[in-house]
Amino acid sequence: MDKQPCILVVDDEPDNFDVIETLLFREGYDLNYAANGQRAIERLKIIQPDVILLDVMMPDLDGIEVCKRIKSNSQWQHIPIIMVTALTAKEDLVRCMSAGADDFISKPVNGLELRARVNSMLRIKQQHDKLQTLLQLREDMVKMVLHDMRNPLTSILLATEILQLPDFPIHKQQNKIDQIIASVQHLQSLIDDLLLMAKLESGKMMLNFGEIDLNQLCLSVLNNFAAIASQKHIQLISHLFPLDLYINLDALIFRRVIDNLLSNAIKFSPKNSQVILRTDNLGAEGVIVQITDSGSGVSENLKQVIFEKYEVGTLMPEVSQLGLGLAFCKMVVEAHGGKINVENNQPKGAVFTVFLPKV
Structure with missing residues (x-):
């Protein structure tokens, strides 16, 4: 429920407050009263009004001086x-x-006139509050991006320093080179997601649609994650629609959706568990891609916000959680005219389902 707008009325005549209270009675405002300028300053230390109605002619500290102090x-x-x-x-x-x-x-x-002017000032205040929220979100995002980029950069730096050691064994060099390549790919993926999201939000992203075999696309992604899953002793299982599953989509962009969902499923699943990728044909309605994991699942309250930017599910130690992956997936899926949702897996885990219409 939205908070009632708070109005502070500053006037040395209580009768004037009674008049304003009567005129604004039906507006649902939280009205506060200060009998003089000094009292108004003290009230501001306790409450944060959305608008101040300030009388000019007051003894001791007049309205103009009070206004100057507030604005300074x-x-x-x-x-x-x-x-x-x-x-x-x-x-x-x-x-x-x-x-x-x-x-x-x-x-x-x-x-x-009073109601119109108060409403006008409330709109300005609301715009200010939204801007401050956006600026805070941007600041938080920058911190999160820098935090997520620090790990692969540190890995690259350490691997490079180790390779420069004169007595480092030759037979171990390839392992360090692979570590550097993996870290660079991680950084590239983060940067690509940020750029693609910016283009999608601005409406400047032109999707390159084409008839694509969805099963083949999913198999290709599964093959790319086979080694990563094996390291965690996670079994990747495919339940693909038995016939060719052609659909009109941007293969390069949509592939990143499957990449993100499968990466998350592996990331949050415990060792010796399964991750299942399934496709199905819904006939004239469209197709679905479904990824099921055995992780910690998604709580009911998070199901409504987990696809928003910078929202993360269960916090996991030593796991990169920028909170962009699922937001990116949602934007791409919706750009294809589809929908994405998450449900609980039984007895444990989550099921992410992507629906794509046939167009």
Whole structure:
């Protein structure tokens, strides 16, 4: 449930607050009152209003000085201030705006005008809050990307330093070279996912559709992951539709969807378990690709958000979890007109299902 917008009314006359409360009664706002400028400053240390209705003519600390103090504080300067004033001279209104006020309304206050101006300021505040959330998300994303890139870069650096040792055995060099190649491929995959997601979000990604045998595409991905699965003693099993399964899609882009889903399934499955890749033909409706693992599964509350960017499921130690893989899968699948979802596997694990329509 959305939080009620909070309005702080600052006026030395309680009757004026009663008027504003009456005019805004049906709007569902959380109204707070401060009887003078100093009290308003103190209230701001306790509450974070979305809009301030500030009377100009107050004793001791007038509204213009209060406005200046609020706007000079980095914690409060984003809060829209509507000056409530009986002054009508242009010079007085200019003083209000110069102090940092975002809007003003004249006394006696008209209910229709008051509601319109408050709603206008609330829209501005909401836009500010959304922007701050986006900036915070971007900052978190940069930190996560750097964290995920640090591991392969460290692996490359260490392997390179070891190869430079004069007494390092020749018969072990290939192993270090393979380690470097795998780390570079990991970095390339991270970068490619970020770039492709940016293009898909901007609408600049042009998919290269073609008739593709989905079974052959899945088998190719399974073969690429065979060695990785073997290292974890995980058995890769395919249950593919017995006939050719041709469908119109961008093979290179959609292959990355299967790559990501299969990689996650192997990553989160315990040793000596199974990962199953299945395809099926739904006739005129379309086809499905389904990957089943034996991992920790996905909780009910995460099923709704796990396909969003930077959301991760169960946190696992020493496991790269940037939270882009499933978001990327969702964007690609939807760009193909399809859907992706996750359900629980019984007795343990998760089942990711991709549905693609026949077009």
